[in-house]
Amino acid sequence: MNTPPATTGRPPGLRRFLTGRPPEPERCELCAVPLGESDHRHLVDTERRALACACTPCALLMERPGAAAGRFRAVPSRYLADPGHRLDDHAWEALQIPVGVAFLFRNAALDRLVALYPSPAGATESELDPATWTDVLGGSRLAALLEPDVEALLLRRAGGRCDCHLVPIDVCYQLVGRMRLLWQGFDGGAEARAALDAFFDDVERRARPVGGTGDA
Numbered sequence: 001m002n003t004p005p006a007t008t009g010r011p012p013g014l015r016r017f018l019t020g021r022p023p024e025p026e027r028c029e030l031c032a033v034p035l036g037e038s039d040h041r042h043l044v045d046t047e048r049r050a051l052a053c054a055c056t057p058c059a060l061l062m063e064r065p066g067a068a069a070g071r072f073r074a075v076p077s078r079y080l081a082d083p084g085h086r087l088d089d090h091a092w093e094a095l096q097i098p099v100g101v102a103f104l105f106r107n108a109a110l111d112r113l114v115a116l117y118p119s120p121a122g123a124t125e126s127e128l129d130p131a132t133w134t135d136v137l138g139g140s141r142l143a144a145l146l147e148p149d150v151e152a153l154l155l156r157r158a159g160g161r162c163d164c165h166l167v168p169i170d171v172c173y174q175l176v177g178r179m180r181l182l183w184q185g186f187d188g189g190a191e192a193r194a195a196l197d198a199f200f201d202d203v204e205r206r207a208r209p210v211g212g213t214g215d216a
Contacts, residue, residue, distance in 0.1 A: 028055040030072075042170040043072040044149045046109065051075075051170055075150045079206040080166040085140040087155070087162040094136055096128055100157040101196070103172040104133055108148040116172075118179040141210045142166040156200055163200075165207050175199055 025034040029043075029052040041059035043052045052072065054062070061067055062074045095102065097117050104115040113133050115126035126133075137143045142153055142164060152172045154165045178199070182192040 026053055028058055029053050030058040031055065042075040042168075044075060044169065045072060046149060047071050051173060073150050075168045075170050076147060077168060078151075078166070079168075079203060079208065080142055080145065080210045081204070081207040082140050082142045082164060082210045085142070085164065087136065087157075087164065091136045092157050092162050094132060095126070095155075097126065097155075101155065101175075102126065103152040103154045103167075104137075105150075105152040105169055105172075106146055106148040116176075118176045120180060120183045122180050123173065123176045137164070140164060145210065154203065158200075163204075165203050166210075167203060167207075171203075 026040070027034055033055050035053060035055060039056045041054045041056055043054045043059060043062055044050075045052045054072075054074075059074045062072045095115075097115075099117050099119070102115055102117040104113050106112070107114045113130045115128065115130075115133055116123045117126065118124075134143075137153060140153070145166060146153060150169050152167055152169045154167045154172060156163050175196075178195055179188065179192055182195055183189065184192065187193075188196075
């Protein structure tokens, strides 16, 4: 009597449930094309007040005036600095920010500045009167160049100085997510501080002095 061969492993029907699947590639939220690092742009969805991923052709399309009835706005890539404008300790204290980093952007729908800062819970909105922000930052040329919804003024107080840069809005939310992931204890912890230093080193490396070509 022949003995049937022993079966090894799991039945083929189960393998597809037990084998790890590769992660789904990110796709453009307008045309669904897969996105690579070199062609991954962001849009601001002004209706949902959220960022949307986009391919380069769709992002370029959204840069045209009136595209999508104004719902989507492409996030620019410029980084600017104004070396001639510094905030002193008195000005920073007037902002009443409990941490050393904040960013603000102009919300076109509300027609006012909105100020946020990173925290363990994510992006926390400042309850300070928007007029105070305008008073403190009104002397900066960066404030006049700020594009509504898609760019932010990024502030950092460290080492006895306070710097201000104009940056794409998406990098501010990337910073918020990074800080939320790494935050430990009351002050964020050493790992969060190191990530913050690296982030601002990159911002300073990218930033051009305001007043050069291509500011507009």
